[in-house]
Amino acid sequence: xxxxxxxxxxxxxxxxxxxxxxxxxxxxxxxxxxxxxxxxxxxxxxxxxxxxxxxxxxxxxxxxxxxxxxxxxxxxxxxxxxxxxxxxxxxxxxxxxxxxxxxxxxxxxxxxxxxxxxxxxxxxxxxxxxxxxxxxxxxxxxxxxxxxxxxxxxxxxxxxxxxxxxxxxxxxxxxxxxxxxxxxxxxxxxxxxxxxxxxxxxxxxxxxxxxxxxxxxxxxxxxxxxxxxxxxxxxxxxxxxxxxxxxxxxxxxxxxxxxxxxxxxxxxxxxxxxxxxxxxxxxxxxxxxxxxxxxxxxxxxxxxxxxxxxxxxxxxxxxxxxxxxxxxxxxxxxxxxxxxxxxxxxxxxxxxxxxxxxxxxxxxxxxxxxxxxxxxxxxxxxxxxxxxxxxxxxxxxxxxxxxxxxxxxxxxxxxxxxxxxxxxxxxxxxxxxxxxxxxxxxxxxxxxxxxxxxxxxxxxxxxxxxxxxxxxxxxxxxxxxxxxxxxxxxxxxxxxxxxxxxxxxxxxxxxxxxxxxxxxxxxxxxxxxxxxxxxxxxxxxxxxxxx
Amino acid sequence: xxxxxxxxxxxxxxxxxxxxxxxxxxxxxxxxxxxxxxxxxxxxxxxxxxxxxxxxxxxxxxxxxxxxxxxxxxxxxxxxxxxxxxxxxxxxxxxxxxxxxxxxxxxxxxxxxxxxxxxxxxxxxxxxxxxxxxxxxxxxxxxxxxxxxxxxxxxxxxxxxxxxxxxxxxxxxxxxxxxxxxxxxxxx
Numbered sequence: 001x002x003x004x005x006x007x008x009x010x011x012x013x014x015x016x017x018x019x020x021x022x023x024x025x026x027x028x029x030x031x032x033x034x035x036x037x038x039x040x041x042x043x044x045x046x047x048x049x050x051x052x053x054x055x056x057x058x059x060x061x062x063x064x065x066x067x068x069x070x071x072x073x074x075x076x077x078x079x080x081x082x083x084x085x086x087x088x089x090x091x092x093x094x095x096x097x098x099x100x101x102x103x104x105x106x107x108x109x110x111x112x113x114x115x116x117x118x119x120x121x122x123x124x125x126x127x128x129x130x131x132x133x134x135x136x137x138x139x140x141x142x143x144x145x146x147x148x149x150x151x152x153x154x155x156x157x158x159x160x161x162x163x164x165x166x167x168x169x170x171x172x173x174x175x176x177x178x179x180x181x182x183x184x185x186x187x188x189x190x191x192x193x194x195x196x197x198x199x200x201x202x203x204x205x206x207x208x209x210x211x212x213x214x215x216x217x218x219x220x221x222x223x224x225x226x227x228x229x230x231x232x233x234x235x236x237x238x239x240x241x242x243x244x245x246x247x248x249x250x251x252x253x254x255x256x257x258x259x260x261x262x263x264x265x266x267x268x269x270x271x272x273x274x275x276x277x278x279x280x281x282x283x284x285x286x287x288x289x290x291x292x293x294x295x296x297x298x299x300x301x302x303x304x305x306x307x308x309x310x311x312x313x314x315x316x317x318x319x320x321x322x323x324x325x326x327x328x329x330x331x332x333x334x335x336x337x338x339x340x341x342x343x344x345x346x347x348x349x350x351x352x353x354x355x356x357x358x359x360x361x362x363x364x365x366x367x368x369x370x371x372x373x374x375x376x377x378x379x380x381x382x383x384x385x386x387x388x389x390x391x392x393x394x395x396x397x398x399x400x401x402x403x404x405x406x407x408x409x410x411x412x413x414x415x416x417x418x419x420x421x422x423x424x425x426x427x428x429x430x431x432x433x434x435x436x437x438x439x440x441x442x443x444x445x446x447x448x449x450x451x452x453x454x455x456x457x458x459x460x461x462x463x464x465x466x467x468x469x470x471x472x473x474x475x476x477x478x479x480x481x482x483x484x485x486x487x488x489x490x491x492x493x494x495x496x497x498x499x500x501x502x503x504x505x506x507x508x509x510x511x512x513x514x515x516x517x518x519x520x521x522x523x524x525x526x527x528x529x530x531x532x533x534x535x536x537x538x539x540x541x542x543x544x545x546x547x
Numbered sequence: 548x549x550x551x552x553x554x555x556x557x558x559x560x561x562x563x564x565x566x567x568x569x570x571x572x573x574x575x576x577x578x579x580x581x582x583x584x585x586x587x588x589x590x591x592x593x594x595x596x597x598x599x600x601x602x603x604x605x606x607x608x609x610x611x612x613x614x615x616x617x618x619x620x621x622x623x624x625x626x627x628x629x630x631x632x633x634x635x636x637x638x639x640x641x642x643x644x645x646x647x648x649x650x651x652x653x654x655x656x657x658x659x660x661x662x663x664x665x666x667x668x669x670x671x672x673x674x675x676x677x678x679x680x681x682x683x684x685x686x687x688x689x690x691x692x693x694x695x696x697x698x699x700x701x702x703x704x705x706x707x708x709x710x711x712x713x714x715x716x717x718x719x720x721x722x723x724x725x726x727x728x729x730x731x732x733x734x735x
Contacts, residue, residue, distance in 0.1 A: 058548045059548065059552060059553075059556070060548060060549060060552055061552065061555070078556065081556075081560065082559060082560050082563050082564075085560045085561075085563070085564040086563055086564045086567040086568075088564070089564045089565070089567070089568045090567075090568065090571060093568060093571075093572075106572075110571065110572055113571050113572075114571050114572075117567075117571055169567055169570070170570070172570075172571065182658075185656060185657060185658065266657075267631070268629070268630075268657075269629060269657050269658065452548050452553070453548035454548075455548070521557055521560060521561075522557070524553060524556070524557070525553040525554055525556065525557035526553075527553075528548060528552070528553035529550055529553050529554060532548070
């Protein structure tokens with residue numbers, strides 16, 4: 001029949017056009033000439049690299065045509081902000097739909113599509129995109145790197161990241177973000193989703209991008225670093241990126257292999273079949289990556305807190321060594337706790353106890369970091385409560401609440417009762433909104449003069465953004481927490497009427513969060529539209545007096 | 548920083564978020580729908596999905612079905628070979644690639660032995676073709692629906708409509724359910 005043939009011709013044409021445009025883009029874009037102007041031809045390669053590293057890059061669409069690290073960082077920043085709002089709107093849609101116990105606004109299939117899209121876009125698009133953005137943007141100046149090479153590789157990895165995100169958006173899978181096998185194989189809208197394989201391809205492309213980028217980060221920190229910075233003095237953000245990159249390199253390839261098996265299984269089911277006793281196989285391989293992913297999302301936020309907190313406290317971080325030790329210990333522990341996602345899947349009591357113990361041990365490095373921050377604040381003469389500092393303090397509080405809730409979840413016995421309830425959702429939303437998103441946007445505020453080329457953000461609007469963000473998180477995650485302990489199930493389009501109070505309050509919180517981030521967007525557009533009036537330097541990258 | 552950049556970024560974010568949200572909400576399966584006919588009786592039709600033909604291992608592969616109007620046809624589709632299949636019926640007598648003409652199109656899970664129930668009551672009599680869109684040359688059979696369209700029927704029968712968004716079901720079949728197969732099931 002002509003059906004698949006037409007699709008093939010159509011697809012091949014599109015692919016050929018994209019390839020041509022891509023080649024054209026690479027052969028015409030002389031990024032160094034664009035950046036350095038007329039001096040490009042007179043400088044040696046080393047001189048131009050050094051100049052590019054020191055250059056302050058601002059948010060601009062021309063970054064998509066330049067291959068230096070900072071431009072790549074700007075690309076990831078723009079993309080991840082766009083993806084954040086896409087995923088956020090999906091989340092708010094789910095909240096509004098859950099206002100009444102019976103699904104009124106969304107059918108269950110639409111709810112499942114939004115659920116999967118929200119999870120995938122927020123984790124793979126926003127969290128990873130934000131980490132790559134700050135890694136590419138801050139590492140060159142933090143380490144004063146002497147050469148800025150592999151520009152084409154970085155650029156291609158960005159485009160793979162973008163294509164992967166588009167695959168995730170367009171696929172409309174309903175298999176949730178962890179693609180458990182028997183569900184993902186039911187290729188109907190009511191099952192795992194007809195186009196689950198497209199999501200899997202998109203996720204794998206993003207994994208490839210983040211893996212290669214991690215190698216580049218390690219290269220920047222250990223090989224390209226300026227000789228003037230000894231290893232014992234590199235910034236805390238660099239250490240956090242190092243632990244993140246090692247985590248990615250040890251776990252992401254496993255997930256890529258599992259995704260390859262799974263895509264094959266959708267065509268010819270042989271790998272994760274009940275007949276082989278391998279139904280849990282995908283879940284195990286997934287969580288071997290899936291749990292480190294959570295730490296990959298928060299470790300750079302830790303590093304940013306370590307960078308931002310001393311600037312506003314006016315004193316250096318209380319203990320540099322304890323901070324580094326905590327980050328590296330988190331890296332090690334987070335690789336051995338993945339089994340706590342499968343407590344109720346039949347791994348066996350011995351394994352459950354092992355993973356429960358390792359999960360409890362994560363408290364030690366986390367608490368080391370938190371006490372380090374508290375000690376820094378304690379030793380400060382005066383603390384400047386600027387907007388980035390407010391985000392940092394809010395992030396620490398949210399991390400403590402979410403982390404302690406994680407300790408509850410790590411208990412095997414209690415987990416049997418509260419797994420699959422909103423307590424779990426509450427746990428990771430405390431941490432993701434407070435730490436990953438909060439610190440990310442706080443870092444955008446602290447970098448604002450550099451990112452916008454000499455503008456300052458509107459402080460009252462930024463404070464409104466902060467307070468709405470904080471109150472929204474507390475309302476949403478807090479009521480989820482109470483409802484979760486009362487047994488409110490998550491991942492469902494409807495619920496029992498007794499839970500309506502919690503769901504309605506959480507919906508109000510979600511809408512408040514959404515309004516807060518909309519205010520951020522308006523503030524950004526409005527402030528960046530006004531004429532430039534300040535220096536383009538910022539407290540993280542330069543030694544400037546914070547105000 | 549160019550003055551236009553923040554404005555473009557704002558518009559880009561709003562358009563991207565709104566368009567994606569709309570895209571997520573577009574119901575899978577398309578907008579065109581067909582109304583089911585009323586029915587006062589039901590008929591189970593067992594079909595084994597095999598890439599070489601429907602009911603390929605029986606004495607009568609790709610059977611020609613004769614059914615009455617005002618009958619709920621309950622297709623019990625059993626996966627036989629582990630390959631992807633669909634049960635598809637168009638609004639005309641022949642196979643078509645025009646998806647908007649499909650009145651039934653249900654993917655069959657690839658787990659061998661899985662059972663997919665596809666229920667449909669035809670509103671109009673006539674000749675139909677049931678086929679698999681993955682194997683359109685081998686898995687093709689004819690379906691005659693006999694009767695007159697004007698005859699009255701049981702008013703208590705339920706009418707299903709696409710536009711009833713509160714209805715959980717996929718648009719054009721009133722129920723698709725999956726269960727484990729009985730391997731000893733005989734072909735009718």
